[in-house]
Amino acid sequence: MRLVIVGTGGMANSHAKKFGEIEGVDIVGGVDRNEERLTAFCDEHNIEKRFTSLEDALAWGEFDAVANVTPDAVHHPTTMPLLAAGKHVFCEKPLASNFADADEMATAADQAGLINMVNLSYRDVSALQKAHDLIAAGEIGEIRHFEASYLQSWLTQPAWGHWDKEEKWLWRLSESHGSLGVLGDVGIHILDFAGFAIGAPYQSVSCHLKTFDKAPGNQIGEYKLDANDSFTMMAETASGAVGVVHASRFASGHMNDLHLQIHGTKGGIKVTNTGDLGELFVCSGPNLEKAEWEQVELSPTPNNYRKFAEAVKSGVNGHPTFRHAANLQQVLDLAVESSKAGGRKDIPLSTQLQDA
Known part of the structure; x- marks a missing residue:
């Protein structure tokens, strides 16, 4: 290629x-x-x-x-x-x-x-891939509830650079420079993280977006700092599971942490992006009555770059596709509408074309 x-x-x-x-x-x-x-x-x-x-x-x-x-x-x-x-x-x-x-x-x-x-x-995280497989196989039964978060702190610590002095951070804080804020930058990751594990598209969302004052007049040079910095969301999947999703760049103490918990009729699953493969814990079977969690051993999975190269070579499209990302974009659009209107937005399933 x-x-x-x-x-x-x-x-x-x-x-x-x-x-x-x-x-x-x-x-x-x-x-x-x-x-x-x-x-x-x-x-x-x-x-x-x-x-x-x-x-x-x-x-x-x-x-x-x-x-x-x-x-x-x-x-x-x-x-x-x-x-x-x-x-x-x-x-x-x-x-x-x-x-x-x-x-x-x-x-x-x-x-x-x-x-x-x-x-x-974050599709590359082995723990997420394994969680998806276990849930699809019925390991924790029918999904009822989930909670997911993506926490960063680069607005409160300079480990990655000074956000108020470097273009690579400033543009992410400015709608006029094409940013969708934390919702578009990392919110799309955690929505995909949860949705892929559950194995169902989103059916409705109710979201609140928040932009905090960060500079005099909320502007640094040519960058108007008007993109959202944090969001909280309630969501329901087409399979009937309900959950909460949130993300922030003000999450002091968290460099770049994804956390996901999914609870079903036969057990629960915890996923993080910690370490090279992520971490996966399952509470099911004999552990369910004791509410004890067991860590699952993981193996490396191919990353998106390799999957794309293999897809070009084979002529068979890989995942995640443009169609899947377009469906997620519809969720983001309705999240913004919901925040402006202060209420729930249903996602027309007829517009969520098959992820092929």
Whole structure:
């Protein structure tokens, strides 16, 4: 697979590293309007071809697939011409800034018969994959209740850098720079984390989004700090399970922690992203009456980068797909509407097209 990386900011380094470890993948080009950033990135990763416009890269055309690592709001306008040119696309999350754009991307990819995947990276957690398998096999019975959280603290500690001085953090705090706030940045991860484990789409949500004052006038330079910093959500799945989901960048004491508990008629499951494989605990069978939890041994699972490369090679699409990410985008859109209206929003299941 001959791969081009579009967008050469911080996350692009992870793509270059992960794809560079896969036999048979050749990273042949980089694209970025910022020539200085593009040159530094391509020099660091020994990438020969450099393009300051997507149009120039498509005119060259000597590649099979693209890793789209542009900012959220740019995913749609960059992915659509790539699909039209017959290129397979591995896109960062969220797929788009709204459901209409995400739906258009998913439909175009499916109609073109191209490999399309979204880097919902916590699918790589072995504990989550095992939890999904156990629940699908009926280990804890019918799902009744769940609670899920994604906690970060980079607004209260500088371990990853100073949020008020670095572009890679400031744009995430600004709606005018394409950010959907913590809801779009990490909320989509925890919604996917819980939904994938449960094995059912969301049916309704009621959400409250909160933006905190962080600077005089809530602005630093060109960045208006108006994107949400924390959210709390009540949700129900199509299978009838109800639960709570929340995320924050103000969760002092938590660097980057995902927690999930799922409770069914025959037991419960706990999942975290702790360690290389995550951690999984199950309370079922003989342990149920004693309310005791047993840790499950885990094995490594392929990451999304490898699954995308294998999908391009085989011609069979992998997961998570554009369609799945579009369905999640609809949940995000309705969460925003719910927060503005102060009430529950039902998700029309007829619009949640099959994740194929």
